Amino acid sequence: MSVILRVHDLSVAYGHIEAVKGINFHLNSGEITALVGANGAGKSTTLLAVSGLLKPARGKIEFEGEDISHLSPHQIVQRGVVQVAEGRAILTTLTVAENLQLGAYTRQDKTGIASSLEEVYHLFPRLKDRAEQFAGNLSGGEQQMLAIGRALMAKPKLLLLDEPSMGLAPLMVQEIFRTVVEINRAGLSILLVEQNVRQALKIARHGYVIETGKVVLTDSGENLLANPQVEAAYLGG
Numbered sequence: 001m002s003v004i005l006r007v008h009d010l011s012v013a014y015g016h017i018e019a020v021k022g023i024n025f026h027l028n029s030g031e032i033t034a035l036v037g038a039n040g041a042g043k044s045t046t047l048l049a050v051s052g053l054l055k056p057a058r059g060k061i062e063f064e065g066e067d068i069s070h071l072s073p074h075q076i077v078q079r080g081v082v083q084v085a086e087g088r089a090i091l092t093t094l095t096v097a098e099n100l101q102l103g104a105y106t107r108q109d110k111t112g113i114a115s116s117l118e119e120v121y122h123l124f125p126r127l128k129d130r131a132e133q134f135a136g137n138l139s140g141g142e143q144q145m146l147a148i149g150r151a152l153m154a155k156p157k158l159l160l161l162d163e164p165s166m167g168l169a170p171l172m173v174q175e176i177f178r179t180v181v182e183i184n185r186a187g188l189s190i191l192l193v194e195q196n197v198r199q200a201l202k203i204a205r206h207g208y209v210i211e212t213g214k215v216v217l218t219d220s221g222e223n224l225l226a227n228p229q230v231e232a233a234y235l236g237g
């Protein structure tokens with residue numbers, strides 16, 4: 001089992017306020033790993049550091065053995081680490097197809113881009129049906145699909161997902177999680193951040209529970225789901 005991402009003693013601060021306080025975790029290649037915890041725990045901050053949008057105050061982020069913590073966000077995307085932003089951040093005045101094309105901005109291989117587009121449309125037939133519509137006219141669930149589809153257009157090796165289920169109706173939540181599993185089965189490593197602790201741990205091989213910027217518990221997803229401490233704090237136990 002090879003490690004694709006290793007985060008070592010990572011601290012990230014906003015001004016004087018340390019939001020992430022020396023966290024350690026890793027992700028095995030081909031697996032889904034979940035970072036779970038309450039609102040404000042430091043999950044998004046951690047992902048933003050991995051994707052280079054925030055610079056660590058301390059620590060190391062190794063992707064495929066290379067320290068990427070000093071690289072620009074663009075360089076990190078080029079290495080194959082692509083984040084689906086929290087809140088989706090799609091461009092509402094562009095069409096679905098245009099949003100997807102933007103996801104391929106780091107690539108030059110036209111035929112490769114075309115085949116990625118086919119894969120995204122296969123994964124999300126609704127996006128194909130709505131290819132020429134403005135993204136702003138999509139439902140919340142469809143916008144989340146578009147945000148994931150756009151990230152896939154960059155041909156990532158590691159996908160960073162920040163709260164993909166947030167604000168979605170239960171049926172749509174199921175569909176999004178099902179799709180995440182499908183993408184993972186196709187070989188992609190996934191770092192999943194969720195407040196929906198139960199759903200996230202169900203599909204994750206490994207999980208880390210984050211509280212106030214620290215890892216307080218780690219185990220397999222299965223064991224965490226059965227852990228009374230996790231149940232009491234996060235599963236309405």
Ligand SMILES: Nc1ncnc2c1ncn2[C@@H]1O[C@H](COP(=O)(O)OP(=O)(O)O)[C@@H](O)[C@H]1O
Pocket residue numbers: 014017019037038039040041042043044045046
């Ligand atoms: N841009 C920011 N400026 C200052 N503090 C922030 C900013 N973003 C997040 N924080 C604070 O950092 C902590 C961690 O936030 P965040 O990483 O967004 O948590 P999570 O994603 O787990 O909900 C929180 O206390 C939050 O208020």
Ligand SMILES: [Mg+2]
Pocket residue numbers: 040043044045086162163
């Ligand atoms: Mg967050």
